Amino acid sequence: MTGRIMTVAASAVPSEPRDPQRIYSIAELAREFAITARTIRFYEDEGLIKPKRQGLTRLYSAGDRTRLGWILRGKRLGFTLAEIKELLDLYQVDRTGVSQLRELLRRSRLHIEDLEHKRRDLDAHIAEFRDVELQVAAELAKRGADTGHD
Template sequence: MTPHRDPDRLFSITELAEEFGVTARAIRFYESKGLLEPQRAGAMRVYNYRDRARLLIILRGKRLGFSLALIKQYLDLYDADPGHRGQLAALLAGARQRIEELESQRRDIDLTIEELREIEEQCLEAMRRAGIDPPGTDPET
């Protein structure tokens, strides 16, 4: 029922791709960038439980807006740092920096929305003066 908890399971590239909703091409691309390094059986890629966990970290990092280059740095640290001490500090620093970036972005967005609302009002007023019926915000009709 929870086959993912089995640490001995092996996965093909299409299995992982389908499970996580990415293309096999993307997974190979991550490998080409040094973020993954699965075993081989002949020429075929064979992923184990740890590889799968790394892929999860990659996808989560992407979802949070980190670049692959940054994710790679973090994963490298993860490998090179058995106690995960420097890794923790780096992760914390990265998270905090990303939070600041996002908060800055949000401020920009708020300002832009304000400006766009002014444009919206100017449009509506100009249309009223031109005798055009002002279309409402209407999600209905």
């Protein structure tokens, strides 16, 4: 077999129960990630997750849960669901051919560039607000008021 390359997977916000066998109900995941069941079903309609079914009821695996966390992280970073789907799909396609690997590499690099642009934006934003914080704190100190820090 050709060496498996890995699948995109990382830590979501709530990642305590490291049991890969566990299954989750939709309400459970909704609570955990502070979203509604409607949202989760919507993501499924959009093809972002495909839980198993027992009859009609959806059963979510640990992998599904991880995927969901990944999706939400993408959202926090300002990506649309369509973009997130593209990225998720990207790593599920056929990796056997060299041309496909090349394409995957190309798109990864493009995406990394995008992410690094975002990071520059973010760093600039943070720097500005840190500056504001300093100035305001200094002004408050000068006026003899305390700044909320000890």
